[in-house]
Amino acid sequence: MSTHQTQVVIIGGGPSGLLLSQLLDRKGIRSIVLEKHTREYVLGRIRAGVLEHGFVNLMREAGCSGRMDREGEIHAGFHIAHQGRLDRIDLAKHTGGETVMVYGQTEVTRDLYEARDAMGGVILHDVQNVQPHGLKDARPYVTWEQDGAAHRADCDFIVGADGFHGVSRKSIPAEVLREYEKVYPFGWLGVLSETPPVAEELIYARHDRGFALCSLRSRVLSRYYIQVPLTDRAEDWSDAAFWAELKRRLPEQVAGQLETGPSIEKSIAPLRSFVAEPMRYGNLFLAGDAAHIVPPTGAKGLNSAASDIYYLYHGFQDHYLQGDSSGLDGYSGKALARVWKAERFSWWMTNLLHRFPQGTETDLRLQRADLDYLFSSAAAQASLAENYVGLPY
Template structure:
């Protein structure tokens, strides 16, 4: 098989890149290790920056998001006793969109199917060859046969555990990592959200987050030990703990119910540099991971897609290699700003095991500054709604 771009990974970043390229006449084959049902079964965050909203519109995949998504003009922060609001629209002129990542992926798969462009599921033993030459190719196993795709470029959208990043020789890449000493216990329940906007909580018992997927599907989190066993958390234990961390009025308004999904998510930051090796380009989790506090995971992947999509289109439409040559530096410049924001927001809201009284006073002072200073609120809002591409 021959294509212009081989895309490894059938998650939202790989699908979005493929759809954008398709609409500009650039052929791409998408390889996915799992089944389509498995990919659509992943539960992920759903706060979308305006940059991603615009990319989905350009890809022709925004209709259902506009009909079913929730536009949020701000968010709420709490110290466990009371709350204050950060007004995104007043401070930046931009809202965010709350729309589940699973639904984004579903919309992109539907568009992919309508285009008739090839997607290969259950592609095993994917291997990248000759990425540092002008004639790269990819091999994979499917239906008991080894198959080959010759291509001009390879986009590695296959996540942290995928083959793409590991294809870059160890002496050609540098990795940076911070592991946080806590995790999030998350519960998905078919209950109405406790509030119309997201609530981020810094309480003496630890962080909590009240989020939602739609008007009758809520997502809640509480800070826990990174090695915690989800089996020790019954639904009642979780709801009781969440109430203890919320302001009293929100705790009283909380509607509880059986969990339909429950998991512990570890928190860490990770970046690999560079994000390009020859004709192989890394996108999203294949190159970087952020703690979920600032909802930047899918959004930083989207900015990678934006830069790579324009670079490839420039190459095919005008022969320009400027975007390709500058992709890694441009993507990393924005990634590190997202990493900084996610680290700052995590540090502001969580209780650390070795946190001293001095550290807690500084954290309280930071929250107080954010409550009272418009300049501090604007800086937070600009980062939350998304820095420009």
């Protein structure tokens, strides 16, 4: 068995793990990243594209923002379609100038890979049977297999950024871990197409037939979603059927401008709210989807992971460079306080904009009243905008 010596082992080579590794390396803190999939697989995943200003600033601090700043779309607002109307939430107006960046998660991951390569970062792909050990010991370690050989890394800390199904959360004893979950009775059917976006800013649509979202990845690449039953399969939906249903859920002036084309990716994502507590056990720290999942309605998934990375990065920096472990000791409480606010916002947005299968006419009227109130109240719009651009770390 070959043995490695490092300071931090990061399980999971998605954007969260890569970002933390990059930030730590720039402060002279050594890490190893373990990823069970190939780089090509990781870069092939189609995910969210709305980045809070806090995430954007982290990318800049990590030295990875060049292409994002050149090609990303700065959005100062978005629209909500309801009852045939199109109303705008002015993010900049209600937050003192804060905005969001529209830049695909795949591109974020690509930029982080390039930055890690340039610094000689240790990222191991195709690793199997990853297992943390000695989590309550002063010097824990991680074992794994790669190309038929056994490996071990001794370290000070382990960060589990390996997603909902990863080994990290499962390594916390059942009598310690508490899990909170809400599964929604529908999913999002998403289509990626090489077509110009229908609007300059995102459009969230609340319709009696179900939710829809018009999003974008670039000036020539669009991402659209419609709410569908959990029993549907992506292959059940032809491109023509998808475009027809999307148009039904949009105001006439928007539907008339929609440019359709062949889908280059089509998938259905279920929606759930999930939180695991605590986010630290011994010298193991959970981050991102390993600890929490939000429905995508509020664009908080990747952004909530970024706030975890912010707290961990500063905690490790203070520990190694200043001998101050208070940031690491307080990590779980601080991260969870922000996570639950993101969960609340995502739950609220989901309830505001979706048609629930068992919903009554009273529920529909209450949704409409909620939207009418939103656009009659500057305070309500300010609250939405404050959450959408990202609460402070």
